[in-house]
Amino acid sequence: MPESEIKLTRLSHGGGCGCKIAPDVLQRILANTTPGIIPSQLLVGTETSDDAAVYQINGQQAIVATTDFFMPIVDDPHDFGRIAATNAISDVYAMGGTPLFALALVGMPVKVLPEETIGRILEGGAAVCRAAGIPIAGGHTIDSVEPIYGLVVIGLVNPAHLKRNSTARPGDKLILGKALGVGVYSAALKKDGLSESEYQSMLESTTQLNTPGPVLACLDGVHAVTDVTGFGLLGHLMEVCKGSGLRAELNFADVPLLPKAMEFAQQGSVTGASGRNWTSYGGGVQLAAHLGDAERALLTDPQTSGGLLVTCTPETVTEVLSIFLQQGFSHVSVIGELAEGEPGVTVA
Structure with missing residues (x-):
């Protein structure tokens, strides 16, 4: 079958960060595992569901280690590789770190996909790593039923x-670096409902490296950082609230959205992961009466290679916004604030 006829998204049951195991299911699985060794040098482990592990090696250096992989969110193999690589590197930026090198994780149905197509996926990932200034120094490959790359x-x-994602403080402002809507765009794509310009909007967002992370990390007024991925904005904000012991007050009107995200959501182009996300943590969220199903779907929409979520003092907001804008993040927005109270989220 010619490469042009192969739709990668039809070879898998899910795509992008929408493939993640639902938060409540993951919590139950991990609750039944025996804790391993926790050395004093392990600065960040699994305790707060943070973006990466961090292991201190001396007074000035700590290793940041992460992994991320998923099934196709788009049909173009090169674009799939680019999105998956951008998403994986983001976790290092979210910890305030600088990436050093990567290892490729590749699972492909080798009897279904032409070698040229698989090669294009790997080329897409390598292109993003070059843009990030890091090599792909090795990896592992398997023959799998569904295409997987990361x-x-x-x-x-x-x-x-x-x-960390657990060090926010009362009074901090919440800043989101990218627009929401990747999940609903991917759902529309599967229905052949995306125009070329809309596809390009999704691609530009999902392949934009979260490079402001290390710069923001040097600001004393920035207290916590995470990135918004498969659990949606509400899910990752809930992790910040639980880890920090605070309540978030979110203004939906200030949340940036991809141009047609609301329209797609209103038309029912939503992912199954959005509903699973709400089932997992919706009990801790209070939505204003005027917010309906579409707004809820967007707030729980799984973001593949989503934006950084930053908490900072009011005095630092201008500098944080400036850093994002200087690096080409035109959708960056102040979306709410954190206050003392029962951990959870109120959305007005």
Whole structure:
């Protein structure tokens, strides 16, 4: 079958970060596992569901280690590789780290996909790694039923600049670096409902490296950072709230959206992961009466290679926004704030 006739998204049951196991299911699975060794040098492990593991090696350096992989969110193999690699590298940036190198994780149905197509996926990932200034130094491949691609990414961070998802403070403002809507766009894509310009909007968002992370990490007024991926904005914000013991007050009107995200959501182009996300953590969220199913779907929409979510002092907001804008993040927006109270989210 010619490469042009192969639709990667039809070879898998899910795509992108929508493939993630639902938060409540994952929590139950992990609750039944025996805790392993936790050395004092392990600065960040699994305790707060943070973006990457961090292991201190001396007073000025700590290793940041993460991995991310998933099934296709788009049909173009080169674009799939680019999106998956960008998403994986993001976790290092979210910790305030600088990536050093990557290892490729590749599972492909080799009797279904032509070797040229598989090669294009790997080329897409390598292109993003070149843009990030890191090599792909190895990896592992298997013959799998569904196409899977991603990276292990290793980086470095100064422990003094490490940013966790659990260190927000009362009064912090919430800033989101990218627009929401990747999940609903991917759902529309599967229905052949995306125009070329809309596809390009999704691609531009999902392949934009979250490079502001290490710069933001050096600001004393920035207290916590995470990236918004498969659990949606509400899910990752809930992790910040639970880890920090705070309540978030979110203004939906200030949340940036991809141009047709609301329209697609209103038309029912939503992912199954959105509903699973709400089932997992909706009990901790209070939505204003005027917000309906479409708004809820967007707030729980799984973001593949989504934006950084930053908490900072009011005095630091201008500088944070400036850093994002200087690096080409035109959708960056202040979307709410954090206050003392029962951990959870109120959306007005």
